[in-house]
Structures are given as C-alpha cells and as structure tokens.
Amino acid sequence: ELKVEQNPLFLSMQEGKNYTIYCNYSTTSDRLYWYRQDPGKSLESLFVLLSNGAVKQEGRLMASLDTKARLSTLHITAAVHDLSATYFCAVDMWYIPTFGRGTSLIVHP
Amino acid sequence: NAGVTQTPKFRVLKTGQSMTLLCAQDMNHEYMYWYRQDPGMGLRLIHYSVGEGTTAKGEVPDGYNVSRLKKQNFLLGLESAAPSQTSVYFCASRRERGTDTQYFGPGTRLTVL
Secondary structure, X not given: OOOEEEEOOXXXXXXXXXXXXXXXXXXXXXXXXXXXXXXXXXXXXXXXXXXXXXXXXEOOEEEEEEOOOXXXXXXXXXXXXXXXXXXXXXXXXXOEEEEOOOEEEEEEO | OOOEEEEOOEEEEOOOOOEEEEEEEOOOOOXXXXXXXXXXXOEEEEEEEOOOOOOEEOOOOOOEEEEOOOOOEEXXXXXXXXXXXXXXXXXXXXOOOOOOOOEEOOOEEEEEO
C-alpha cells in the first residue's frame, strides 16, 4: 500500500521568508504531482515531476523529486500573502494517485 | 471548453435518502475519479474508471456506487445516505496514466442530517 506523508501539516510564515514543504512516499514511483487548493475552492495543478532529479519552478515556488530517497520538496522563496493556500502532493501507482494530507500555509505580513 | 463540471454544487440530504452526483468532462479524457475530502484527511479515492464502461473501487468505496456509461460522464450514487458521508466530493479526470496531471471539478458540498 502506497503511503504519502507531508510535513509540516501547518505552516505559518512571515512574508519574505523561505521555507520547504516535504513529501515522502513509501514505494517506488517516478511520478509525483503538486497541487494548490485555495479555501473553499478546487485543486489546481502546480507541478508534474516525472523523473528522478526533475526540478520545476514557477514564480516563488520550486519543486524537486528524488526518487531514490522517495522524497519531493516544494520550496517557497520570499513568501508573499498570495501564496497562502493548502498544498498537496500526490504520487502515482499506475493510474491511481495517492494524496498526502496537505500542508496548510499561511503567510503573514 | 468547460473542463470538468459537477452537479449539484450543494446538497442537503436526510439520513437514508439517495442521490446521484454527476461529473462531466469535455476533454475526451479516459480516466475519471471520485474523491471525498474531509478536514485534515487530504483526498481519499472512492471509485475510479479507466474508460467507458469500466469502474473500480478505490480506498473508501463502501456506501457508494458509480457508473460510466458514456466516456464524458462519471456518476457517483449514494443509495442510503449516512451522516458519515457528509463531505466535499471532487471529481477529476486525466488524459492518460502517469504522464498527465489530474483536472478537478469545482466540488459538491454534501451534508447528511
């Protein structure tokens, strides 16, 4: 059974600071996804990571994948209030994704 | 191009009532999924489909049934609703396994009294 663990589950940051969200998973997979969910809204795709060493960046967010360590990171650079949301990672086993519990991020002025 | 749509957006049921949630996608995607989201639990897979006429159980299938008679539609049924089924339900679709992200519908907020 594939297990996906995110940490931290809650993160309160000041604007301008950097931080990293971690996503660990229990079995071999080379397909990992990051999503963002705003309060009361649906999930929006952020990144698709399809191979070991993959790195994707958009704006202040950068995601990476280490399949040997079974670890993905979502790094936030110089956080701004607009990044406040819940972030989910999901790992594929064949065509069935398993989601982490999500990291609720609040960015304070 | 509407993407993934869900009907209804909100619903309140009494215990024992039945209902069907409709998910429709206009992207010609093969794979479709139904999830429930509860506070602090992430998304849990209820049922999924890998093509027209196929369905399979996910992590939490009890109390739900599904059908995919047409490629663009995936229906989720609750035969006899229970308060434990109070949740937000999301439908998602994807083009093919593994290489494509999932596209999510806007969600259905269901309350069972």
